[in-house]
Structures are given as structure tokens and as C-alpha cells.
Amino acid sequence: MAHNVGVLAKDFLIQLTREQIDALFRNARALPPERLEWRPMDQGRSALDQVRECAAIPRLLSRILRERAFNVEREEMDALRAEWATWSLDEAEKIGRKETEEFVQLLASLDEETLETSIPMPIFGGRERTLLEIAATHAWNLIYHNGQIAYIQTLLGDREMH
Numbered sequence: 001m002a003h004n005v006g007v008l009a010k011d012f013l014i015q016l017t018r019e020q021i022d023a024l025f026r027n028a029r030a031l032p033p034e035r036l037e038w039r040p041m042d043q044g045r046s047a048l049d050q051v052r053e054c055a056a057i058p059r060l061l062s063r064i065l066r067e068r069a070f071n072v073e074r075e076e077m078d079a080l081r082a083e084w085a086t087w088s089l090d091e092a093e094k095i096g097r098k099e100t101e102e103f104v105q106l107l108a109s110l111d112e113e114t115l116e117t118s119i120p121m122p123i124f125g126g127r128e129r130t131l132l133e134i135a136a137t138h139a140w141n142l143i144y145h146n147g148q149i150a151y152i153q154t155l156l157g158d159r160e161m162h
Contacts, residue, residue: 009132010107010110010112010115010132010135013107013132013135013136013139014104014108016139017103017104017107017138017139018100018104020139020142020143020146021054021096021097021100021142023142023162024051024054024142024145024146024149025051025093025096025097026162027149027153028047028048028051028089028149029089030153030158030160030162031047031149031153031156031158032156033089035047035152036048036089037049038152038156040151040152040155044148044152045148046152047148047149048089048092049085050145050148050149051089051092051093051096051145051149052084052085052087052092053084053141053145054096054138054141054142055084055087055092055093055095055096055099056080056081056083056084056095056096056099057137057138057141058096058099058100058102058103058138059080059103060072060077060080061103061134061135061137061138062099062102062103062106064119064131064134065103065106065107065110065131065134066106068114068117068119068131069119070119070120070121070123100138103135103138107135114131115130115131115132115135116130116131116132117130117131118130119131119134124137
């Protein structure tokens with residue numbers, strides 16, 4: 001039976017993204033509440049700051065996928081960062097789950113030809129990327145920040161896999 005690699009990649013990416021958004025909030029909630037804003041050596045990023053970023057990013061990625069272009073200005077990113085800086089963990093979870101589900105629904109609706117479309121990306125190394133590569137950014141970011149939060153947990157003495 002022949003499989004369409006693009007469809008398999010998309011389905012895998014959707015599953016991975018959903019699993020990682022669950023893991024993000026499971027890991028964040030495993031931290032003592034008073035440690036959510038703790039920063040390693042007062043230099044690193046807090047778990048809550050990382051969760052907020054992960055909750056906000058799918059909104060931008062969805063727009064890029066819909067418009068098939070990177071039309072995000074620095075001022076818009078700065079405004080989004082200022083907005084997410086106010087979110088509690090509960091707010092970030094509500095927003096992150098909603099935005100992620102909308103993102104994966106949009107991703108599911110795109111055909112292979114669309115996902116193979118390349119657009120210039122001024123970020124992530126400044127090269128052209130396919131829409132599938134851009135869509136993978138959310139899962140990649142979730143995995144990365146899950147690792148960062150797990151590291152914070154180990155610094156606080158928690159060695160359990162959550």
C-alpha cells in the first residue's frame with residue numbers, strides 16, 4: 001500500500017503538536033505555583049514565561065499558513081509579547097489550547113501541494129521554508145520549552161517524568 005509522505009507527515013505533526021501542548025501544561029502544573037515565575041540564576045526564563053510564549057505562537061503561525069506569507073511586523077510581535085506577559089497559567093492554558101486546536105484544524109485542512117509551498121522567512125535563519133516546515137515550528141517550540149521546564153524541575157529537586 002503506497003502512502004503519501006506529505007499526508008503522513010501532516011498527520012504525525014498534528015498528533016505530536018497535540019501531545020506536546022498537553023505535556024507543556026502537565027509539566028508547568030507539576031511545578032510548585034510559587035516557582036512558576038522563578039528564573040534559574042535570575043538570568044533564565046521562567047516556566048510561566050515559556051508557557052505564555054507557547055500559548056501565543058500558534059496564532060501567528062496560523063496567520064502565516066492562511067496568508068502564505070510572513071507579514072508580521074516587529075511592533076505586532078512586541079504588542080503580542082506585552083499581551084502574553086499578563087497571562088496567568090490558567091489564562092495561558094485556555095488560550096494555548098484554543099489557539100493550538102485552531103492551528104491543527106487549519107493544518108489538517110491544507111493539502112499536500114499547499115504545504116509544499118515555500119515562502120521567504122526573515123526569521124529562523126532567513127531562508128525560504130515550506131509551509132509544512134513552518135507548521136512544524138509549533139511542535140518544535142513546544143518540545144524545546146518542555147525540556148526547559150523539565151530542567152527547571154530538576155533544579156528544584158523534582159526528578160519525576162511528568
